[in-house]
Amino acid sequence: MTSDQKIKLQSISKSFSIDGKKKLVLDGINLTVTKGEFVSIIGPSGCGKTTLLNVIGGLEEPNEGVIEIEDVPSDRRLGRIGYMQQKDLLFPWRTVLNNTILGLEMQGVARKDARQKALELTDTFGLKGFEKQYPFVLSGGMRQRAAFLRTMLLGEDVILLDEPFGSLDALTRSKMQEWLMNLWQSLKKTIILVTHDIDEALLLSDRIYVLTARPAKVRTVLNVTLPRPRHYHKTVAQPAFLRMKARLLASLHKEKWFK
Amino acid sequence: MKENSLKNNVYIATRRWVIPLLILFGMVVAWELWVQLSDVPKWQLPAPSEIIRELISSWSILWKHTMITVQEVVFGFLFALVVGLLLAVGISYSRILEKSLYPIVISSQTIPIIAIAPLLLIWVGYGMTSKVIVVALICFYPITVNTVDGLRSVGTDMINMMRTLGASRWQIFTKLQIPTSLPYMFSGIRVGISISVIGAVIGEWVGASSGLGFLIIQSQAVLLTSRVFAAIAVLSIMGVSLFLLSSLTERLMLPWYHDSKSTARMKNRKT
Numbered sequence: 364m365t366s367d368q369k370i371k372l373q374s375i376s377k378s379f380s381i382d383g384k385k386k387l388v389l390d391g392i393n394l395t396v397t398k399g400e401f402v403s404i405i406g407p408s409g410c411g412k413t414t415l416l417n418v419i420g421g422l423e424e425p426n427e428g429v430i431e432i433e434d435v436p437s438d439r440r441l442g443r444i445g446y447m448q449q450k451d452l453l454f455p456w457r458t459v460l461n462n463t464i465l466g467l468e469m470q471g472v473a474r475k476d477a478r479q480k481a482l483e484l485t486d487t488f489g490l491k492g493f494e495k496q497y498p499f500v501l502s503g504g505m506r507q508r509a510a511f512l513r514t515m516l517l518g519e520d521v522i523l524l525d526e527p528f529g530s531l532d533a534l535t536r537s538k539m540q541e542w543l544m545n546l547w548q549s550l551k552k553t554i555i556l557v558t559h560d561i562d563e564a565l566l567l568s569d570r571i572y573v574l575t576a577r578p579a580k581v582r583t584v585l586n587v588t589l590p591r592p593r594h595y596h597k598t599v600a601q602p603a604f605l606r607m608k609a610r611l612l613a614s615l616h617k618e619k620w621f622k
Numbered sequence: 623m624k625e626n627s628l629k630n631n632v633y634i635a636t637r638r639w640v641i642p643l644l645i646l647f648g649m650v651v652a653w654e655l656w657v658q659l660s661d662v663p664k665w666q667l668p669a670p671s672e673i674i675r676e677l678i679s680s681w682s683i684l685w686k687h688t689m690i691t692v693q694e695v696v697f698g699f700l701f702a703l704v705v706g707l708l709l710a711v712g713i714s715y716s717r718i719l720e721k722s723l724y725p726i727v728i729s730s731q732t733i734p735i736i737a738i739a740p741l742l743l744i745w746v747g748y749g750m751t752s753k754v755i756v757v758a759l760i761c762f763y764p765i766t767v768n769t770v771d772g773l774r775s776v777g778t779d780m781i782n783m784m785r786t787l788g789a790s791r792w793q794i795f796t797k798l799q800i801p802t803s804l805p806y807m808f809s810g811i812r813v814g815i816s817i818s819v820i821g822a823v824i825g826e827w828v829g830a831s832s833g834l835g836f837l838i839i840q841s842q843a844v845l846l847t848s849r850v851f852a853a854i855a856v857l858s859i860m861g862v863s864l865f866l867l868s869s870l871t872e873r874l875m876l877p878w879y880h881d882s883k884s885t886a887r888m889k890n891r892k893t
Binding site for chain 1: 788798
């Protein structure tokens, strides 16, 4: 295989024991992400998408399988992969700026240098003028972007995003999607996005993994061949977009949603 | 619009301060009139005017004893703060410490402090130390219990977020758990400091040669009731001041906490 492979999951299985019973959540997941690629993972709610990200990010270890980062098996991934969870998880006692430098502080960067580094990016992240505010005065979108900056400042090549726009209203969400697309193109990061929003996945991704209901397996992998640059209002109306959407929906609807 | 908000502010200020003060003033006036118009003897219930006279005339005596009680309260409280916080950290950090220490902490509160105070006289003597210990015994409890709750209130997703940033257990403790627990700790401190004065007075009643509690016992024995009331007035002023001082410290240390709370209140009021 080629060496521009960034992350490779080989038959990853993960189970939790609930009330003494073993419950299989991930069942032999294979997934490959190349350098600079934007990959989305969609699937029925509760299928184990977040667990999959937790495993990739190192919060959980798989029961079986190997995770390779740049062709090297890796069992220490915490702090080496950027991971933004569903909630913004900003510290209410820290100003926006001091929230964003949290990761750098963990790495032992002096606060002054860390702030300097963050200040260079507050404009790109739409936080200029709000650096000294506490998070509670910020809008949902801004809080999310602050959490984003906190993840980005770590400087990792791989960023995991767990439904980052799930709690935002439709208009803010579409704006954030375009913003993320531009950011990804300018920073050349590798992104794995978990979402339940099919439009979002199609708009942003190079490739989409569709998971089955729990225990999650990979049902379909779809290459999104839509030309870039993409724009929300143009791209979502393209026939190719609609065809792929229909395919994804069909794939998802084969799943049993209730058990 | 501007006039409207000014009007509104005056209205809020009236409701918050003027009306409560008027009610308080009315109660004092009623007390004064009751004593003046009926034949209640002075040694049974002195009038407010009599108490104020007493406060002024025996100020030097009151001041001397106040200073003693203040010292007992302050040292006892600081002692309780250090021990209480160390206990809280230990209890929240280690399962074994939790299982062994928490039952002792809780059962220490089921024993009436007035029963322990005489023992302290036997062990550490008649001086200030025994009172400092009584104060500490009374006010460490709310500090410990609240801080333990605060340290435990940290959500797993917050901890996971710290872990993805590569945080060590120590960094999670200092940068996440401690700041999260501070509002809890301060509510413990506010409770502790308002009952600390009680501890000092109990300690002095059991055996002392100075302090406001001692002054109360001594004055009561000779039916100097107005001086008893004067001492009580000083004690309550002391308690309220300490409470306000701890609230002020909290406001200065946790500006984000009060700002976010008042913003939330404003939002609630609108709807």
